[in-house]
Amino acid sequence: xxxxxxxxxxxxxxxxxxxxxxxxxxxxxxxxxxxxxxxxxxxxxxxxxxxxxxxxxxxxxxxxxxxxxxxxxxxxxxxxxxxxxxxxxxxxxxxxxxxxxxxxxxxxxxxxxxxxxxxxxxxxxxxxxxxxxxxxxxxxxxxxxxxxxxxxxxxxxxxxxxxxxxxxxxxxxxxxxxxxxxxxxxxxxxxxxxxx
Amino acid sequence: xxxxxxxxxxxxxxxxxxxxxxxxxxxxxxxxxxxxxxxxxxxxxxxxxxxxxxxxxxxxxxxxxxxxxxxxxxxxxxxxxxxxxxxxxxxxxxxxxxxxxxxxxxxxxxxxxxxxxxxxxxxxxxxxxxxxxxxxxxxxxxxxxxxxxxxxxxxxxxxxxxxxxxxxxxxxxxxxxxxxxxxxxxxxxxxxxxxxxxxxxxxxxxxxxxxxxxxxxxxxxxxxxxxxxxxxxxxxxxxxxxxxxxxxxxxxxxxxxxxxxxxxxxxxxxxxxxxxxxxxxxxxxxxxxxxxxxxxxxxxxxxxxxxxxxxxxxxxxxxxxxxxxxxxxxxxxxxxxxxxxxxxxxxxxxxxxxxxxxxxxxxxxxxxxxxxxxxxxxxxxxxxxxxxxxxxxxxxxxxxxxxxxxxxxxxxxxxxxxxxxxxxxxxxxxxxxxxxxxxxxxxxxxxxxxxxxxxxxxxxxxxxxxxxxxxxxxxxxxxxxxxxxxxxxxxxxxxxxxxxxxxxxxxxxxxxxxxxxxxxxxxxxxxxxxxxxxxxxxxxxxxxxxxxxxxxxxxxxxxxxxxxxxxxxxxxxxxxxxxxxxxxxxxxxxxxxxxxxxxxxxxxxxxxxxxxxxxxxxxxxxxxxxxxxxxxxxxxxxxxxxxxxxxxxxxxxxx
Numbered sequence: 001x002x003x004x005x006x007x008x009x010x011x012x013x014x015x016x017x018x019x020x021x022x023x024x025x026x027x028x029x030x031x032x033x034x035x036x037x038x039x040x041x042x043x044x045x046x047x048x049x050x051x052x053x054x055x056x057x058x059x060x061x062x063x064x065x066x067x068x069x070x071x072x073x074x075x076x077x078x079x080x081x082x083x084x085x086x087x088x089x090x091x092x093x094x095x096x097x098x099x100x101x102x103x104x105x106x107x108x109x110x111x112x113x114x115x116x117x118x119x120x121x122x123x124x125x126x127x128x129x130x131x132x133x134x135x136x137x138x139x140x141x142x143x144x145x146x147x148x149x150x151x152x153x154x155x156x157x158x159x160x161x162x163x164x165x166x167x168x169x170x171x172x173x174x175x176x177x178x179x180x181x182x183x184x185x186x187x188x189x190x191x192x193x194x195x196x
Numbered sequence: 197x198x199x200x201x202x203x204x205x206x207x208x209x210x211x212x213x214x215x216x217x218x219x220x221x222x223x224x225x226x227x228x229x230x231x232x233x234x235x236x237x238x239x240x241x242x243x244x245x246x247x248x249x250x251x252x253x254x255x256x257x258x259x260x261x262x263x264x265x266x267x268x269x270x271x272x273x274x275x276x277x278x279x280x281x282x283x284x285x286x287x288x289x290x291x292x293x294x295x296x297x298x299x300x301x302x303x304x305x306x307x308x309x310x311x312x313x314x315x316x317x318x319x320x321x322x323x324x325x326x327x328x329x330x331x332x333x334x335x336x337x338x339x340x341x342x343x344x345x346x347x348x349x350x351x352x353x354x355x356x357x358x359x360x361x362x363x364x365x366x367x368x369x370x371x372x373x374x375x376x377x378x379x380x381x382x383x384x385x386x387x388x389x390x391x392x393x394x395x396x397x398x399x400x401x402x403x404x405x406x407x408x409x410x411x412x413x414x415x416x417x418x419x420x421x422x423x424x425x426x427x428x429x430x431x432x433x434x435x436x437x438x439x440x441x442x443x444x445x446x447x448x449x450x451x452x453x454x455x456x457x458x459x460x461x462x463x464x465x466x467x468x469x470x471x472x473x474x475x476x477x478x479x480x481x482x483x484x485x486x487x488x489x490x491x492x493x494x495x496x497x498x499x500x501x502x503x504x505x506x507x508x509x510x511x512x513x514x515x516x517x518x519x520x521x522x523x524x525x526x527x528x529x530x531x532x533x534x535x536x537x538x539x540x541x542x543x544x545x546x547x548x549x550x551x552x553x554x555x556x557x558x559x560x561x562x563x564x565x566x567x568x569x570x571x572x573x574x575x576x577x578x579x580x581x582x583x584x585x586x587x588x589x590x591x592x593x594x595x596x597x598x599x600x601x602x603x604x605x606x607x608x609x610x611x612x613x614x615x616x617x618x619x620x621x622x623x624x625x626x627x628x629x630x631x632x633x634x635x636x637x638x639x640x641x642x643x644x645x646x647x648x649x650x651x652x653x654x655x656x657x658x659x660x661x662x663x664x665x666x667x668x669x670x671x672x673x674x675x676x677x678x679x680x681x682x683x684x685x686x687x688x689x690x691x692x693x694x695x696x697x698x699x700x701x702x703x704x705x706x707x708x709x710x711x712x713x714x715x716x717x718x719x720x721x722x723x724x725x726x727x728x729x730x731x732x733x734x735x736x737x738x739x740x741x742x743x744x745x746x747x748x749x750x751x752x753x754x755x756x757x758x759x760x761x762x763x764x765x766x767x768x769x770x771x772x773x774x775x776x777x778x779x780x781x782x783x784x785x786x787x788x789x790x791x792x793x794x795x796x797x798x799x800x801x802x803x804x805x806x807x808x809x810x811x812x813x814x815x816x817x818x819x820x821x822x823x824x825x826x827x828x829x830x831x832x833x834x835x836x837x838x839x840x841x842x843x844x845x846x847x848x849x850x851x
Binding site: 020030037046049053054139159188 | 203204207208211212213238239241242243245246248249250252253254255259260261262263264266267538650651652653709714715716717
């Protein structure tokens, strides 16, 4: 039997330690992905990931809805914005890993190379640079716009769901989304002709 | 619609931001207008680049398990219901106090017996004590360590002795395995002390009790008041100093410390009273045989009541690393630098509100703390039949005094196996650090809670208006055909730094992109430890806006020398180079170019007399060029290299 989100939260509140683990496993990837795109750094995202689920644990009894996703992303958004406020620089932390390529990113690049033998080194370099440009363009967006874009585009939440997460109207979400896209249209690289 | 669609309309259409009616209108227009379709296609291409970041993210099992472990404890609000009527708690408190008063009156005569006599009472005669032994075992099996864990259990008491709980503060002031009559005696002691103004009326037996392996008469450590962590990163070593208020009874007290499932080094445990030191004597630290991962201190106290103590020990599993964020001003002449430290805790123990200090510098230790922590017996196997009875014996009388805070100085069987010598060295390293200042102590302001299996990023310092020097370098032999950007500053007062050495770590540099404070990423570099007054040069990676393009314009050989047989024995090679430099930045720049000639015998001459070079090494010359914003410049030079017997010529020239 598949446990619903609500039943998992209920079980967690009753002291079932495995229920919370299942919740984290169920939504861990998407929450971590969201936080990485929000912060621009896996390391910071992992810190905020722990903080997010700590808050989920603490506020478990405030969960009312049938599905946990919006509630979870709302907490993650607050945690991310709090984290940015605390660090004061978090909104501009680069995702650039070219110069301080850690193991993970290096692995990522080599994985691309292995997967596609036809990849020319120059193409790879161009793609890495374009990826970097996209990351920088995202980083320069104000936090609310970035959250809106990441939730709607990458996390594929509908606009009403994004509105629920951010605690605002659908109209506000669309305005934020438009502003984000308008800014990005100026800053994103044109990738036509480059293999993805 | 007689006009072309605007970018806004196309974005609204592409991302379904407009109303359905509007979307269908735009769709209708697009069917008819090739120009708008083309415009839309371009936008789609632009936004397609967003998919470059659509890689799948996977939360690692370690991350998930650390989160799950962190919250594995029961939800606290389910334990204590605040909805219960207040009068219920009040009534319970009245009942508890009433019961204690009644018992103390009933046993008043018996209470006149001095403390040590209770200690000497055989365990077997006291059913209460036995039951408490069982309770202690329950705690053993459930708690990782009595120290620091009992406080968390304040809301979930494992002991049934609710009457030992301080009704006003909710913390356990005493007692695990405590003798019933001893409880009553404590109560009477307090009354007696009040009656005589705190004077001690009874004599304490000079004979120390011998009951290290039993679980009676134990004082359990209460909540930490303060904790200080000093993390020696290079050696996986952390010094923990805790301050706790212990409630002692007059006479002999056993204090139990457990380190199960932590990485605490039991051989480093130390206990010291912070008040009433002349009236409190810490006589022994015993590691009872057959009982694992616990130690017991024997404390002789002439006072009864709360006394602040400091407990120190080493643990492993705590680590830190530094990283920095620099933001350069628009003119790139100054920089704001923020230093951060990420502290990770895998020690098995939570540290709440800990003052955190970080040690920069290397520490040499003889033993790995983690290995010491896992030993069954803290000092190796017990010494059977030794002069003092081995581990678990009660004969060790090493006194803990100033100057040797770990243990005593008495000759002892443990000395024989050299363990104490090694411990002494461990302790001396701490003294060395402070006394000789060979290491630098880096304190994090305020206190932080660092839970087990969690990492925490802390702001370590922030400096404004640090003067920086931007320099571009071109050296084909080192970096290939690209210009590398450097930023240099010094860790000194002139640069608003110099208060402390800067630990090694990663630095990321940003530029102020506009007056609104938007930033753009410039580059990142790893820095090594920067002592005070030392300069540092950060390699920020390739600079795309400054190009250097050397072109070989002419090459010829001349001045051939032949031997008597007509073989060539010497010649000159003459190369003429043009170096085209382009600065597309809005700022003027300084560029350092290094050129190599493949031989030590060369002569270099620039077309422009204003340019001079310095000999970087035998085969390389280095020169600097300044360029205005958005400018180009071409520098020409001729280099003659001498080969064979002609090499002697260059020596003559340089002479």
